[in-house]
Amino acid sequence: xxxxxxxxxxLLTGWGRTCPSLARVQxxxxxxxxxxxxARAGARGVLARGLGRSYGDAAQSGGGTVLDLQxxxxxxxxxxTGAVTAGAGASLDSVMKxxxxxxxxxxxxxxxxxxxxxxxxxxxxxxxxxxxxxxxxAHVQSLTLVDGSGEIHELTPSGDKAPQFWATIGGMGLTGxxxxxxxxxxxxxxxxxxxxxxxxxxLDEVMSVMAAGDEKYRYTVAWIDTVSQSARGVITSGDHAPxxxxxxxxxxxxxxxxxxxxxxxxxxxxxxxxxKLTVRAFNEAWFRKAPKSASGDLQSISAFFHPLDGVQDWxxxxxxxxxxxxxxxxxxxxxxxxxxxxxxxxxxxxxxxLTVLKRFGAANPAPLSFxxxxxxxxADVPAGIEGLGQALDDLDELISEAGGRLYLxxxxxxxxxxxxxxxxxxxxxxxxxxxxxxxxxxxxxxxxRLSI
Amino acid sequence: MNDALGxxxxxxxxxxxxxxxxxxxxxxxxxxLRRVILAARPSVARDSAVxxxxxxxxxxxxxxxxxxxxTQEHGAFVDSIFEAGDIDIVLxxxxxxxxxxxxxxxxDLAVEMATTNYTxxxxxxxxxxxxxxxxxxxxxxxxxxVAGDRARRxxxxxxxxxxxxDAFAQGLGDALHGTGAHVLVVRxxxxxxxxxxxxxxxxxxxDANVVxxxxxxxxxKGKETVYAPGPLRFVMAGLKTLPRxxxxxxxx
Numbered sequence: 001x002x003x004x005x006x007x008x009x010x011l012l013t014g015w016g017r018t019c020p021s022l023a024r025v026q027x028x029x030x031x032x033x034x035x036x037x038x039a040r041a042g043a044r045g046v047l048a049r050g051l052g053r054s055y056g057d058a059a060q061s062g063g064g065t066v067l068d069l070q071x072x073x074x075x076x077x078x079x080x081t082g083a084v085t086a087g088a089g090a091s092l093d094s095v096m097k098x099x100x101x102x103x104x105x106x107x108x109x110x111x112x113x114x115x116x117x118x119x120x121x122x123x124x125x126x127x128x129x130x131x132x133x134x135x136x137x138a139h140v141q142s143l144t145l146v147d148g149s150g151e152i153h154e155l156t157p158s159g160d161k162a163p164q165f166w167a168t169i170g171g172m173g174l175t176g177x178x179x180x181x182x183x184x185x186x187x188x189x190x191x192x193x194x195x196x197x198x199x200x201x202x203l204d205e206v207m208s209v210m211a212a213g214d215e216k217y218r219y220t221v222a223w224i225d226t227v228s229q230s231a232r233g234v235i236t237s238g239d240h241a242p243x244x245x246x247x248x249x250x251x252x253x254x255x256x257x258x259x260x261x262x263x264x265x266x267x268x269x270x271x272x273x274x275x276k277l278t279v280r281a282f283n284e285a286w287f288r289k290a291p292k293s294a295s296g297d298l299q300s301i302s303a304f305f306h307p308l309d310g311v312q313d314w315x316x317x318x319x320x321x322x323x324x325x326x327x328x329x330x331x332x333x334x335x336x337x338x339x340x341x342x343x344x345x346x347x348x349x350x351x352x353x354l355t356v357l358k359r360f361g362a363a364n365p366a367p368l369s370f371x372x373x374x375x376x377x378x379a380d381v382p383a384g385i386e387g388l389g390q391a392l393d394d395l396d397e398l399i400s401e402a403g404g405r406l407y408l409x410x411x412x413x414x415x416x417x418x419x420x421x422x423x424x425x426x427x428x429x430x431x432x433x434x435x436x437x438x439x440x441x442x443x444x445x446x447x448x449r450l451s452i
Numbered sequence: 453m454n455d456a457l458g459x460x461x462x463x464x465x466x467x468x469x470x471x472x473x474x475x476x477x478x479x480x481x482x483x484x485l486r487r488v489i490l491a492a493r494p495s496v497a498r499d500s501a502v503x504x505x506x507x508x509x510x511x512x513x514x515x516x517x518x519x520x521x522x523t524q525e526h527g528a529f530v531d532s533i534f535e536a537g538d539i540d541i542v543l544x545x546x547x548x549x550x551x552x553x554x555x556x557x558x559x560d561l562a563v564e565m566a567t568t569n570y571t572x573x574x575x576x577x578x579x580x581x582x583x584x585x586x587x588x589x590x591x592x593x594x595x596x597x598v599a600g601d602r603a604r605r606x607x608x609x610x611x612x613x614x615x616x617x618d619a620f621a622q623g624l625g626d627a628l629h630g631t632g633a634h635v636l637v638v639r640x641x642x643x644x645x646x647x648x649x650x651x652x653x654x655x656x657x658x659d660a661n662v663v664x665x666x667x668x669x670x671x672x673k674g675k676e677t678v679y680a681p682g683p684l685r686f687v688m689a690g691l692k693t694l695p696r697x698x699x700x701x702x703x704x
Contacts, residue, residue, distance in 0.1 A: 003627040018456035022588035022632035062588030412456030449453035
């Protein structure tokens with residue numbers, strides 16, 4: 001074998017741009033082709049990759065075959081049942097563009113529309129409505145999966161194949177290749193969100209406002225200023241605005257959804273551009289920009305849910321060393337760990353301008369699904385910071401002791417021990433996976449790193 | 453797998469008793485290490501290196517028999533290691549210094565130096581590169597020497613083996629560029645180890661752990677060539693421009 005790269009091979013990373021590895025990227029246009037790739041899989045295995053928005057090494061597989069299912073992009077909406085059927089490669093962006101004008105919205109959206117249906121299921125994504133509506137996987141009615149023997153399964157949440165269904169929800173693509181799914185959409189009468197905003201001067205206030213608002217709002221999230229010692233924040237909550245809340249002019253285009261990218265981050269950013277000073281300035285501005293308290297603001301879907309989608313390739317701003325996102329959940333009984341985590345990140349000098357706090361509702365039946373009842377904090381951190389590894393290991397310890405855990409779609413650094421300890425249903429999941437994939441065809445860098 | 457913070461899970465040391473390589477293993481972040489292979493000929497030194505690293509709290513340290521000169525066996529040797537799991541970092545650290553004057557008098561000794569330091573390294577280096585390439589990630593650290601930058605009268609046989617090794621390793625790094633695998637060429641000056649014991653100390657002589665720290669930092673930054681200590685880069689750049697009549701007259 002020559003050392004040179006072939007045309008099909010590509011270096012892949014997650015959204016955090018750390019740990020690249022080389023894989024043969026194969027576009028698939030039919031389910032037969034997916035079966036063919038699974039059948040001819042070599043020792044380094046096969047993995048489906050969507051839009052590469054998981055932060056760590058979940059959607060890459062060094063030396064393996066990575067399937068690109070962009071061609072699986074059909075979307076159909078049944079206005080009578082309110083269900084959407086979409087190919088695994090369709091993005092939430094394209095789903096929204098297809099269904100919002102028809103008066104429907106996706107059941108769950110994360111902070112970006114640039115994720116695929118396959119990825120949304122594999123990572124069992126959550127959004128600002130988790131405390132009310134649960135994860136994306138909880139709204140899936142059925143999905144099509146090609147398993148490790150090339151067999152095609154129609155999986156549903158109950159019935160004979162329920163274990164295989166729930167192992168695939170949050171299964172990080174390791175139970176097979178998802179090719180299509182049918183999921184609930186929710187009816188909306190406008191494409192606008194009615195938003196209430198409240199500034200809070202310290203973390204206690206942020207958390208009590210959020211806990212009190214659990215019942216009141218469908219969507220709630222808080223942005224935390226990690227640079228300020230008090231960990232002040234801005235809580236935004238909202239729901240889909242009913243058409244009668246719109247002005248006469250707005251009603252003429254109530255269901256229009258045409259988001260635009262407003263800028264693209266330049267390809268080269270120097271390391272260290274995001275430092276304590278620049279982040280402090282950003283956070284100050286962000287905090288001041290929010291009204292002390294406002295209610296009933298009408299915002300677009302993209303402004304409310306996906307502000308960063310407005311800047312293409314924003315992940316470049318962390319420079320060549322890349323970044324990671326640390327996201328954990330802890331039960332309500334360990335809510336003090338939110339403060340401990342913010343404190344730790346501040347001590348190590350990790351400037352984070354995208355720190356988000358949110359409440360989770362109850363967990364679903366999927367063994368590897370991340371969300372469980374309690375608090376979740378997500379913080380972006382540049383990877384090059386001295387002492388970061390130790391600080392996060394220390395936090396892992398506290399989180400694991402408190403019964404919490406880390407989100408696999410964000411993880412790029414936890415230890416295999418931490419993972420196994422905090423996902424106690426791992427062996428149950430592995431049994432189902434071994435049934436679907438007896439040859440061990442499906443793997444990823446994440447799976448190798450964590451011995452999944 | 454290396455993680456996002458550059459912490460490796462597995463290390464293969466070729467020349468498993470090399471003091472600089474062992475210091476490098478110690479200097480690596482060890483929170484994720486679970487497999488460390490010391491490959492060397494069987495010896496008491498190898499056994500005690502396994503024991504010492506284990507006593508230091510490093511997990512999964514084992515020894516494997518490896519002879520740089522047995523190039524016929526290198527392919528199967530490397531394959532068996534990589535088939536048991538990915539290797540994140542390979543340290544190519546074996547080499548013999550030999551006695552220049554004896555080697556001048558006895559070319560067989562010179563051939564032995566060349567076989568170990570250059571031929572053996574080319575062989576195992578290519579096999580390792582093939583596997584790193586196939587797994588799509590990983591780093592190969594090649595311990596070269598400033599002795600290879602410009603051959604000196606006092607140790608040109610050793611120096612020439614390192615010059616060859618250095619050129620090979622640079623080319624290998626270029627061949628692997630963009631494949632996810634990466635080669636770091638380290639050029640230490642004189643290092644205080646048992647290999648150099650008894651030799652007069654050159655200026656900027658350093659310790660194994662200093663070299664080790666430089667290797668670990670350079671790996672994290674993805675560097676391709678590094679001197680140890682760093683300022684040797686400028687010294688060597690100067691020395692390389694000296695006319696031969698002047699260079700020849702320099703003290704050793």
